[in-house]
Amino acid sequence: MSNATDQGSKKAYLDRDFMDGPDARPLRLLAEYLEPMERFEDYNIHDTILMFGSARIKSREMAEAALTDAKKSGGDLARAERDLLHSRYYEDTRELAFRLTEWSKQLNESGRRFVICSGGGPGIMEAANRGASEARGENIGLGISLPMEQSNNPYITRRLDFEFHYFFMRKFWFLYLAKAVVMMPGGFGTMDELFESLTLVQTGKVRKKLPVVLYGSDFWDRVIDFDAMIEYGTISPEDVNLFHRADTVDDAFEYITCRLLEDALGRPGICL
Numbered sequence: 001m002s003n004a005t006d007q008g009s010k011k012a013y014l015d016r017d018f019m020d021g022p023d024a025r026p027l028r029l030l031a032e033y034l035e036p037m038e039r040f041e042d043y044n045i046h047d048t049i050l051m052f053g054s055a056r057i058k059s060r061e062m063a064e065a066a067l068t069d070a071k072k073s074g075g076d077l078a079r080a081e082r083d084l085l086h087s088r089y090y091e092d093t094r095e096l097a098f099r100l101t102e103w104s105k106q107l108n109e110s111g112r113r114f115v116i117c118s119g120g121g122p123g124i125m126e127a128a129n130r131g132a133s134e135a136r137g138e139n140i141g142l143g144i145s146l147p148m149e150q151s152n153n154p155y156i157t158r159r160l161d162f163e164f165h166y167f168f169m170r171k172f173w174f175l176y177l178a179k180a181v182v183m184m185p186g187g188f189g190t191m192d193e194l195f196e197s198l199t200l201v202q203t204g205k206v207r208k209k210l211p212v213v214l215y216g217s218d219f220w221d222r223v224i225d226f227d228a229m230i231e232y233g234t235i236s237p238e239d240v241n242l243f244h245r246a247d248t249v250d251d252a253f254e255y256i257t258c259r260l261l262e263d264a265l266g267r268p269g270i271c272l
Helices: 022-042 060-073 077-105 124-134 167-176 188-202 217-223 226-231 237-242 249-264
Strands: 048-052 115-118 139-144 161-164 178-183 212-215 244-246
Touching: 022 161, 022 167, 048 077, 048 124, 048 188, 060 077, 077 115, 077 124, 077 249, 115 124, 124 139, 139 167, 161 167, 167 178, 167 188, 178 188, 178 249, 188 212, 188 237, 212 249, 226 237, 244 249
Parallel strands: 048 115, 048 178, 115 139, 139 161, 178 212, 212 244
Antiparallel strands: none
16 A cells, blocks of 8 residues: 555545555556546547567668768668668658558548557557648657656647557557458567567457558568468467568558458458
C-alpha cells in the first residue's frame, strides 16, 4: 500500500505516490485502454493499416549525407554504403503509405477509412507516418517509452500521437483496429509483431481476415526459413498462406487494396 502522508486528506487520483505505485497498476492499465479509445472515437477511426519495420533504416537523404560524410572524414564507409542500399525500404514504405492514404481518402461513399498506423518511432515507422502525412491524411503513432529511444517522429497527426508504458496495451491497440499489416525488414520488435500477428490469425483469435505482407524477399528469405519449419513439422504447409510476399510497392498496394475491398468492404471478385 502507498505510504500515508502528513499533507492531510487528498483525492486518491491526485496522489502521485499512489498513482505511480504498484497498487494503482490496474488503473494505469485501464487508462491506456480508455484514453486511446476516446481519441479514436473522436476521430472516427475504426480501421488501420499497420506498418512495422526497423527503427534503424535511414531515409535516402540521410543515408546519402552519411555516405558523403564518411568519404570526407574517413568514417565507416562500408556501413554508410549498406545504409544507403537499405534506404530503399524507407522510401518504399513512404511511397506505399502515401498511395494507401490517397486510396483510402477516395472511399468516402463507403463510410470507411483505413488509416496508416506505426510504432511512432524513427526509421520505417517514420517513413509510414511521413508518407501518410505527405498525402494529407491522418495517421497514427503508437509509441512506447523506452530508456534508449527518442520521442515519436514529427509526421504523426498530433492528436493521434500516443506514448504507452505497457507493451501489451500498445500491442492491443496495434491489432484491435488493424485490417492489414505490412512487415518491412526489422529486428526483434518487428519479429515479435510478425509472429504475434501470425499466431493470432493461425489460432483464430483474430476472427477478421487480416492480410499480412512480408516486404523484401531478399531479407525475409534469409532471416526466416519457413520451409525448414514445414520440414520439421512445426507449422503446416498451408500456414505459409497466412502471408503474402511482395518486392515492389505496386505488388503490395494491389494486394492490400484488393483484400480490403473484398474482406472489409464486402466487394467480392476484386482479387484475382
